[in-house]
Amino acid sequence: MSEYKRILVVARMIQSCRKAIQYGVSLARKYGADLYVIHSIHNPFGLKGWGLGARGLALEYEKSIAEAKRNLANLVEAERAQGMSIKEMIREGEPTEEILKAIQEKQIDLLVMLAHEEGHVEHFLFGRSNEELVRKMPCSIILVKKEPGEASDGEQDEG
8 A cells, every 4th residue: 555645635615524534634644745735615505597686605615615714624623633734725616626636736646535326415515536536636536435324414423
């Protein structure tokens, strides 16, 4: 197995990204690697053809982005409190393109992301699926699978 010097974790607006971050943290510790977490924001309301009727949806989208940023900051801060150095990147644009740009800019050796099927809403908000990103990947990749019984995207665990 190669030694990884720079690891990038893809965090999306879902609760499950905690697991991907934990994998990234574990691997970064094992290899003494730099750890980056990217949150790529795709704004479907910036597309041509959206009329004034979509303004309410756009405002709701902006609220969800702010909440996602807070949630990501909390996840990252929890790991930092345990001594892990994590560099956050928040990018706006088409997610696959932004992730590929970050991989090139930071010379990433390993990408960690969730392996999941995207629902219609997530596809709308984030753009294309993992499949496109995996096909274009210039580095090694680890896909973290959701365990049976874990909350689905956007669902809360019942306690």
